[in-house]
Amino acid sequence: MSNIFGSLKTIYGQPWTVKSVRKFNDEEKATVLSASVVSSQYGNSVCFVMKAGGVGYIPCSNDSSLPVGSPVDLDKAEIVTLGRQGEADIERIKC
Numbered sequence: 001m002s003n004i005f006g007s008l009k010t011i012y013g014q015p016w017t018v019k020s021v022r023k024f025n026d027e028e029k030a031t032v033l034s035a036s037v038v039s040s041q042y043g044n045s046v047c048f049v050m051k052a053g054g055v056g057y058i059p060c061s062n063d064s065s066l067p068v069g070s071p072v073d074l075d076k077a078e079i080v081t082l083g084r085q086g087e088a089d090i091e092r093i094k095c
Helices: 026-030
Strands: 017-023 032-040 043-050 055-059 078-083 090-094
Touching: 026 032, 032 055, 055 090
Parallel strands: none
Antiparallel strands: 017 078, 032 043, 043 055, 078 090
């Protein structure tokens, strides 16, 4: 007899775990004009102003310490990839 729970793809309430942490690479840094911490709906995010025009937002990690309005140094910031069972990986910026 098989276990019914063995086939579940998503188990709700599981914590996100760190899968990897890395620095911004040269190509990524070269595309950004500026980056700063902004307030967003679910906490702080990094607002990236792109050299080619437009802006992009990536949420800050829970252990980020820069306050809203601070510039983000891409040579010091890190990209944290988080994962949990049954869900796509997400990325956060530690700054």
